């Protein structure tokens with residue numbers, strides 16, 4: 363066995379330790395702090411993500427804009443999107459960014475850096491030394507269901523259906539919410555999902 367192999371094995375062994383034995387806590391994703399201002403969405407704690415992910419804010423923002431299909435810019439530690447977005451939309455993209463570009467698949471820690479190996483982008487874990495290629499899923503929205511029956515979501519009523527029900531949108535879903543008016547932000551619980559159509563009701567808690 364060469365010395366290099368021994369090093370690699372040691373690192374692998376370290377990675378296989380149960381969570382509580384390794385140092386540090388498992389990464390906790392902050393909640394996105396969004397507020398709608400006119401036709402824009404201000405992402406107040408965007409800087410927290412750039413710090414936690416240890417990636418350039420410009421790179422994270424460029425990814426979010428592409429995935430959300432909207433325009434936007436940085437404003438100090440905040441990001442401003444030129445459309446109205448709800449928490450779930452932003453959060454799911456941040457999670458996807460984290461899973462793709464930040465987290466070590468071996469030890470689950472976010473202490474990583476990206477290096478180029480020819481045309482391949484490699485994620486190097488600084489906690490355990492593991493490497494993995496960065497694979498960008500072609501369609502991020504296909505990563506798990508965006509909507510879950512029984513879960514609550516804060517949504518913007520963007521439209522009205524023929525029977526007067528409010529319609530909100532999350533990813534591919536059109537969600538019908540009776541008793542709501544266009545332009546309002548409401549908290550809803552999902553009652554049913556059928557294909558890309560969902561039904562929900564307003565909750566007050």
Ligand SMILES: [Zn+2]
Nearest residue numbers: 466469487490
């Ligand atoms: Zn690792």
